[in-house]
Amino acid sequence: MINEINVTAGWEIVNSELNEGLYLITVKAISCQPDFEEALHAQMHTDKVTHSHLNSVQLELFEFDHNPTTAEIQSALDGRGYNPVIPR
Amino acid sequence: MAHGLLVKNASGDILIDSDFSHYHFLGKHTHASVTQVPDITGGSTANTGGIGGNSPDQNKGMQNMPAKGEIYIYSIPVNGTNPPLCFIKPTSTGSSAPFAGIVVTKQNGSNWEIRVFQSAVTSDSPVLYCFAPLSQISNSTSSTHGLKTFNSSGVATFDSRFKPLRAPVAGSITAPTLAHTGSVGSSWNVSLGVNASNVSTSFTNQSNANDLIYYCPSIAHACQKYEYEQSDSGFYSFRRFSWHRSDIWWCFYRSSFRIASTSSLEANYGVYARGHFYRHEAAQSSVFGSLLGFLFGGAIFGTIFALISASSFTNVSVDAGDYLPYSNSFRNRSANSFIISKASFYD
Numbered sequence: 230m231i232n233e234i235n236v237t238a239g240w241e242i243v244n245s246e247l248n249e250g251l252y253l254i255t256v257k258a259i260s261c262q263p264d265f266e267e268a269l270h271a272q273m274h275t276d277k278v279t280h281s282h283l284n285s286v287q288l289e290l291f292e293f294d295h296n297p298t299t300a301e302i303q304s305a306l307d308g309r310g311y312n313p314v315i316p317r
Numbered sequence: 318m319a320h321g322l323l324v325k326n327a328s329g330d331i332l333i334d335s336d337f338s339h340y341h342f343l344g345k346h347t348h349a350s351v352t353q354v355p356d357i358t359g360g361s362t363a364n365t366g367g368i369g370g371n372s373p374d375q376n377k378g379m380q381n382m383p384a385k386g387e388i389y390i391y392s393i394p395v396n397g398t399n400p401p402l403c404f405i406k407p408t409s410t411g412s413s414a415p416f417a418g419i420v421v422t423k424q425n426g427s428n429w430e431i432r433v434f435q436s437a438v439t440s441d442s443p444v445l446y447c448f449a450p451l452s453q454i455s456n457s458t459s460s461t462h463g464l465k466t467f468n469s470s471g472v473a474t475f476d477s478r479f480k481p482l483r484a485p486v487a488g489s490i491t492a493p494t495l496a497h498t499g500s501v502g503s504s505w506n507v508s509l510g511v512n513a514s515n516v517s518t519s520f521t522n523q524s525n526a527n528d529l530i531y532y533c534p535s536i537a538h539a540c541q542k543y544e545y546e547q548s549d550s551g552f553y554s555f556r557r558f559s560w561h562r563s564d565i566w567w568c569f570y571r572s573s574f575r576i577a578s579t580s581s582l583e584a585n586y587g588v589y590a591r592g593h594f595y596r597h598e599a600a601q602s603s604v605f606g607s608l609l610g611f612l613f614g615g616a617i618f619g620t621i622f623a624l625i626s627a628s629s630f631t632n633v634s635v636d637a638g639d640y641l642p643y644s645n646s647f648r649n650r651s652a653n654s655f656i657i658s659k660a661s662f663y664d
Contacts, residue, residue: 236548246646251494255645273552281551283371288544290501290645292494309500 236261236284238313240306243288252293258306260285262315283315322466333475335466340402340448341456342480342663348389348433348442356385357592357640365560365599372560372599373547376505379593383510383568386436386587388420391445396427397453402482403431404448404530406660407576408441411526416573416585417443418535434535436511436573436587446530446663448482451475486520486657488582492537492572492650496586502543507566509541509591515583520657522580529576533655537572539586539647560599567592567641572653582655592640 236259244255262283265273273280291297291305321335333339356379365372395401400422407417421432433443451473463477475481493513502508523529546563570586577583 244645248646249494249650253495253646277552277555279551279553281371281549281553283549284547285504286544286546287502288542290495290541292498 252296254291256289258287258289258311260313260315262317335474336468337474338450339475340482341451341454343395343401343447343449343454346391346393346445346447349392350390352388353385354590360595363598365597373505373562377595381507382591383588386434387438389433389442391431393429393431393447395429395449395453399450401429402448402532404446404532404658406444406446406530408439408443410576414575415439416575416587418533418573420535420571434571434573480663483662484656484658488518488520489652489654490518490582490584491516492584494647496539496570497541507543509543509568511586513585515585517581517583519581526576526579528659528661529657530660531655531657533574535572536653537650539570540641540643542567542644556601558601562597564595
């Protein structure tokens, strides 16, 4: 059985605080290398072919003067250069 | 007030009140020692030597972290229950001057210990101009003229011969929200330096900025962190590998102040304490060992795979709650009272 890291790219709010009218939103942003196609991946293991599954997790803090929508947080993440896909 | 003396200026501000224990000049003090909060660091690395793939080993120390400010410690001889009121004569003024503020006031035997935090290390050091109620001042004088008041209990409350505190300016100032705004890092590179805009408060114009001294204790603080982790697994050079690294960098900031001009006081943060913790673990297995296991039975093969599976490292993380009072926020930033006086009144 192949048992390697199985992580899904994306982001989630891990902390939200309203402090003196300022919304402090801490976001956990996960990026992954794209999955291999299942049959190909199994064959790579059978053949001991070099391959990897790289993942990264980064915390980002954003300030808003209002309770942000999902789209606004996504836009803020994009502004920081967040890319859910790590190129191989 | 049934009896006593009350003196007001044209604006109605009270200048002298015989019922009030006025503060008088105690003396000018230089620091006894200087210190910094030690870096709080730690990390563990396990089995990462020669690991395949791209297991990261960089920046496991304090690289890229902002410099800390320094803390000047003063010992003020003023025995009594009332702490001295200490004004900072800064090392410099203007837009390039470091920020400074009192962070600790505590009684230590017959002295009071005052700690002044300055946002940057300088060759000169701030000087304190200290004041205390008359009952805690042991000065004597041969002068026989002036004005001296007493309260209803007969205790002296004001004596013009002992340089009463004169405060041409008073007000309040607010610290910035976060010390660092914007991205706090990228990959293994941290960016937690203070970049908040200075908060400025105007006051009545004075003649010489370099003559001004200020009393403004630091009550605001902020704490921010940067967390980053990576993991990887797969095959590399006929070895199955897996590694996981998790880091947390953080800074604790204290508010501090500077005389920006003859008519403005500015507030911002300085790095008071900082730290970095990490965990980095890895494992790998030779394909030939696995094959050997396969030849002798799947149990061994399975065991080796289990040992190096990614799930072995899912707990390789650093919990900020173990190190920080709070994170990515600020406290006590508004309505920080200040008083401004002049060194020339007392030199």
